[in-house]
Amino acid sequence: MLRLASASLAGTAIEFYDFFVYGTAAALVLGPLFFPSFSPLAGTLAAFATFGVGFLARPLGSAVFGHIGDRYGRRPVLLGSLLLTGLATVAVGCVPSYASIGAAAPVLLLLLRFLQGLGLGGEWGGAVLLTAEHAPEGRRGLWSSFPQTGPAVGFLLANGLMLGLSATLTDGQFTAWGWRVPFWAAGLLALAGLWLRRSVEETPQFRALAETGGRAEAPLTEVVRGHWRLLLLTGGALAVGYAVFYSVTTWSLAYATEHLRVERTVMLACVMAAVALKALATPVMAVLGDRYGRRPLCLAGCTACALWMFPFVALLRTADPLLMTAGCFVALLGMVAMFAVVGAYLPELYAPRIRCTGAAVGYNLGGVLGGALTPIVATALADGSGPPWGVAVYLTGVALVSLVCFALLPETNPALVRAKEAAGAGTTAGAAEAAAPA
Template sequence: MRQHPSPPPVPSPGTPPADPDGPAASDGPAGPSMLRLALASLAGTAIEFYDFFAYGTAAALVLGPLFFPSFSPLAGTLAAFGTFGVGFLARPLGSVVFGHIGDRYGRRPVLLASLLLTGLATVAVGCVPSYASIGIAAPLLLLLLRFLQGLGLGGEWGGAVLLTAEHAPEGRRGLWSSFPQMGPATGFLLANGLMLALSGLLSDARFGAWGWRVPFWGAGLLALAGLWLRRSVEETPQFRALTETGRRAEAPLTEVLRGHWRLLLLTGGAMSVGYAVFYAVTTWSLAYTTGPLHMDRTLMLAVVMAAVLLKGLVTAPLAALGDRWGRRPLCLAGSAACALWMFPFVALLSSGDALLVAVGCVGALLAMVLMYAVAGAYLPELYAPRIRCTGAAVGYNLGGVLGGALTPVVATALAAGSGPPWGVAVYLTAVALVSLGCFALLPETRPAALPVRDGAGADTGAGAAEAAPA
């Protein structure tokens, strides 16, 4: 293997630079300022995931009959989840596009553009006529708008976590970077809370005719609120330092693929369990329990919302533990817990008993959040500042393709037979074991142990990963 000279180590976000190649964040703004930054990052990710989950819930409940009426109920649900998966496929492309913007022109433009794109696409989803009105154009429009949603969301996460990670003080980076990680739970609760209220207030006929569209229309107001919150956000200290020293990457994706492709694959594989388990609970379980098991739709929405609320409440405390114990131990524990819980999860779900279903869903999300809570700090710390927006965002969203895009479709297909869907448990356990293996190959990123080199070098992430303890 060709040997490369080893440049001086690059600090992780928030540490003093050893040389001009490794720009640092400041010691972090004062408490109230840091809180405002964290809330701005949370608001954006919550709104964008609200948009995403509104579609996922609608796909589980009503989109099949409305947009794929010639299909059987099972095939219609599969087709609706297929359009849901298109959004995941678009997310890596969005992370490439917005990651380039973030590494070349700043983290702040990413925060505004991604939110605007996703908000507009979501409002448009609520305006698409059904198949009965415009025929095949209806599902095609859904596909296009889902693609645009995914494109915007692919850029959102990288900008939001870098906003907090690169502003946060060293010893509390995990805690502050957990605010964007609470966005999915917050967005899910907003979207499904509205869906729950509408499904309880409206008859099935009215909910199917127009009630499901209301959350999509509401996304426009939420997007405007998010843009207002982010209007005064300042550029991060690390990107300002990159600009001042002339160290911005000319082609960040090229640098990532040439020098850090192993790290990219490892981060993508590592994050896949978070997506797989979360969407198994929040999307597939709704379709399975309200379909083959004939459980009440309103009851199941309430059960899943309670599980997601609990996940959101423990995210920040777990991230704070990551500041004390390191990111990697929590990631390993979370992946292992997911692997151990998937068979009990499917067994409890198949019981058809609301209390047992709730236990299964809560257990799955608590296992998953062990690794997800620290990801907002962990992934940015794995990449050098000049390629951080691209590397962290592409790796994160690659996990979305591997874990999130396939899970609702695969799980629905595997659950098509009679009896408990053990094939779903096998699939989810396999994803968890893949993630466990990837986390085992990744290094700890606490500053004293961070072996990541400067983004100009050829071996940044991959070399670090190879050196990590198994």
């Protein structure tokens, strides 16, 4: 399990490195380089729009790779998605700026971002099922939290490299070529990930399906027709996690550097510290999910996010590094209470024959609802000299919607489900005995 979980973590870390390095570049340099005729605000909005395209591609990627995973196995998904995302990321680092090739530059940027999202949409389902379908029942949440730790590791790799380059290069050097280096480094990371995953075995549950002929012929059709309500609920439930994460890691970076005049390196360090603490909290939350259930953790996380968004904005406005780090960390702690357990939660909601498609599409639908629009909406709402309370209102609203969606989902922790069923059976038997004639 440790070897499998490590391969899963490494893959998601590399894939999310590719995804996050674009978000950081969008917040810092892509606007002036690829949309120079726009105002600074419009340029940032346009850069975030290309960032959002990756989210729109993710459900499509989860449908394509989910079909492969449910028909041909989880292992091909792990290799194909990693290769696609890695190649697209390296290519982003090679795209000439608007000054060199004109309008073709943002078009190429848009296309490559779409391919990034396509690959990442397939990665999550394959990585999570690798651990969830191998793990022992009582520790499924813990082992499935390994790929959920990957995004934090990928973020730290991406922003650590950006921070190092930003601190050692002049602004002119960073804008001219320094921002491209993290994209080129993605090629080496992708090769390392493929080497780690070369000997990964197919999961026992898929092998059993293949042997018995139980594989779905059209997984996406089966999911949409038979489980559309579940799909919408999981997408809505996960929206707040994406909204909070990208508000902290992408929007706050742009807002602090542009509106509060915080040094780029200082704000990167604040966000990275908060994300590092989030990574440490992930396995702890997963263990709690194994003990007390997936649904209670998710409800608690949504509630925490709803209550914290106004303090988060207030602390960000102080421009004090310690207070900004604290605000970001508490926001991410609410988010991780949910996302630490969804690696086990979502696969448990779907039957094995459609699990790769159902879990991946639901997860990435949440990305569209919560991640694609949040940096754009937040940037537009924060346009002005006053506190961006509109951002807090927006994020609180998303948290409340997700809270309702989680409340409508069932508990899936196998031990708790069995205990509830046994208690229900005992109550029914007791009632029948009491009602029976003496």
